[in-house]
Amino acid sequence: MRLIVVSNRVACPKGDEPVEGGLAAALVPAVRTSGAIWVGSSRKPTSAAEKEGFAQMEPLGRGAVVTIGIPSEQFSGFYEGFANSALWPAFHSRTDLISTNVEHYVSYREVNALIARPLLRLTRPDAMFWVHDYHFLTMASELRKLGIVQPIGFFFHTPFPSRDIILSLPHHSELIQAMLNYDLIGFQTDADLENFADYLRQELNLTGNANVFTTNQGSTRLACFPIGIDVEQFAEQAVTSASQPEAARLRSCLQGSKLVIGVDRVDYSKGLLNRLRAFDQLLQCHPEWKRAVTFLQIGVPSRGKIPVYRQLQREVASLVGDINGRHSEVDWIPIRYLNRGFSRASLAGFYRAAHVGLVTSLNDGMNLVAKEYVAAQNPLDPGVLVLSRFTGAAKQLDAALVVNPHDIDGVSRAVVQALGMPAKERRERWDAMMETLKSSSLDMWFSDFVSNLAECPRAERCAWTPDVASTPVRSRQLELTAIP
Numbered sequence: 001m002r003l004i005v006v007s008n009r010v011a012c013p014k015g016d017e018p019v020e021g022g023l024a025a026a027l028v029p030a031v032r033t034s035g036a037i038w039v040g041s042s043r044k045p046t047s048a049a050e051k052e053g054f055a056q057m058e059p060l061g062r063g064a065v066v067t068i069g070i071p072s073e074q075f076s077g078f079y080e081g082f083a084n085s086a087l088w089p090a091f092h093s094r095t096d097l098i099s100t101n102v103e104h105y106v107s108y109r110e111v112n113a114l115i116a117r118p119l120l121r122l123t124r125p126d127a128m129f130w131v132h133d134y135h136f137l138t139m140a141s142e143l144r145k146l147g148i149v150q151p152i153g154f155f156f157h158t159p160f161p162s163r164d165i166i167l168s169l170p171h172h173s174e175l176i177q178a179m180l181n182y183d184l185i186g187f188q189t190d191a192d193l194e195n196f197a198d199y200l201r202q203e204l205n206l207t208g209n210a211n212v213f214t215t216n217q218g219s220t221r222l223a224c225f226p227i228g229i230d231v232e233q234f235a236e237q238a239v240t241s242a243s244q245p246e247a248a249r250l251r252s253c254l255q256g257s258k259l260v261i262g263v264d265r266v267d268y269s270k271g272l273l274n275r276l277r278a279f280d281q282l283l284q285c286h287p288e289w290k291r292a293v294t295f296l297q298i299g300v301p302s303r304g305k306i307p308v309y310r311q312l313q314r315e316v317a318s319l320v321g322d323i324n325g326r327h328s329e330v331d332w333i334p335i336r337y338l339n340r341g342f343s344r345a346s347l348a349g350f351y352r353a354a355h356v357g358l359v360t361s362l363n364d365g366m367n368l369v370a371k372e373y374v375a376a377q378n379p380l381d382p383g384v385l386v387l388s389r390f391t392g393a394a395k396q397l398d399a400a401l402v403v404n405p406h407d408i409d410g411v412s413r414a415v416v417q418a419l420g421m422p423a424k425e426r427r428e429r430w431d432a433m434m435e436t437l438k439s440s441s442l443d444m445w446f447s448d449f450v451s452n453l454a455e456c457p458r459a460e461r462c463a464w465t466p467d468v469a470s471t472p473v474r475s476r477q478l479e480l481t482a483i484p
């Protein structure tokens with residue numbers, strides 16, 4: 001069987017290089033061991049003339065990574081435009097931040113079509129396609145248009161919000177109808193699945209039976225597959241990294257103070273400002289913790305061409321400066337803010353050194369940082385995870401201190417509780433979380449999805465064309481609006 005995995009961001013890391021993004025970091029080991037072919041965009045400026053070519057094919061363990069060049073102007077409308085200024089805010093319930101236009105939507109549809117075409121060269125009769133994330137909602141309809149009858153699955157790494165939020169998304173009906181060309185759609189949580197099913201029932205008048213929705217173009221099954229991590233590998237990495245100079249330097253500069261750690265892309269969904277305010281509150285209300293605690297926040301720059309992300313970068317830097325200015329002493333700084341990415345090996349060592357892992361996402365599909373923090377702990381003296389209830393991870397890791405990230409006092413109190421938690425309680429909570437992580441690992445996520453996909457029929461699907469959308473802005477929009 002040949003598995004073809006598709007995601008916007010791919011990675012073929014050399015040695016210890018940082019891998020950007022939770023999705024790519026999770027797929028690297030899965031592709032290495034499964035032998036899948038992993039296809040994504042090259043993210044390098046490409047001219048229109050080169051657009052149909054494979055930019056590169058590189059081996060990755062037993063598998064391979066194929067990158068496809070996308071002309072720059074289309075990539076920007078697709079990535080900064082429709083994907084990250086319409087879909088991302090909508091899926092993270094920030095309808096106030098939706099900012100897009102029909103040009104962006106056209107680019108989005110074109111890039112889906114453009115990545116679909118070279119996939120034909122990789123397919124075989126026994127192939128299966130697994131498409132990842134909100135960048136490629138219409139990929140299956142493009143593949144069906146090209147005659148692909150093999151099973152095509154899709155996995156939502158983001159949340160899928162309630163119907164009234166999706167209604168704010170331009171072109172929502174076309175997009176969701178196009179998704180019915182997938183045989184299997186996977187979600188992180190039951191709530192995400194329920195929201196999607198509710199949309200199908202209420203907006204498209206479909207009736208599902210045991211989460212299978214059948215239209216005249218075939219059947220689509222919805223199922224929940226919470227993504228995991230390679231627990232043993234990450235735990236071993238943490239032991240190794242803890243003895244490396246970088247982690248040793250971190251521990252020695254703490255001078256006996258306890259460490260709280262946060263690691264995120266600088267994204268409004270991560271609740272960074274709330275987190276910093278909660279830490280500020282802690283220092284104001286509990287002066288006994290001054291000099292006795294340090295907060296290390298790693299903020300990986302993200303989507304810097306989008307104004308709302310640049311604005312957030314400035315706000316985070318300014319709030320860190322403000323808090324440090326008010327609380328620092330000549331020989332102590334409360335917040336160390338590192339505005340760059342680190343390799344997973346380095347992060348594993350930092351997590352192990354930290355007494356508290358702090359995750360305050362306002363909305364997050366899963367949040368693998370929470371899982372990695374737990375896996376990296378010393379079993380005899382584990383740290384405590386303070387975890388937002390609005391993450392997929394909180395549905396599984398209920399032995400964490402689960403918080404409402406909008407409740408600044410509550411988060412601050414939870415961090416104080418975590419800092420003072422007795423070893424016995426820390427061990428009990430950690431044991432419970434490790435058991436959950438081991439029973440829902442990355443391997444299981446991958447093989448569970450793939451075996452469910454393999455059960456889907458390989459039958460020709462009827463073409464199905466929803467209403468043509470808005471007035472064409474460019475001639476090529478006409479051919480794109482018809483979704484088979």
Ligand code: F6P
Nearest residue numbers: 009021022023024133157158302
């Ligand atoms: O679905 C979320 C996700 O794909 C994550 O896996 C990842 O952290 C992030 O989005 C990557 O975003 P980008 O590719 O825009 O940096």
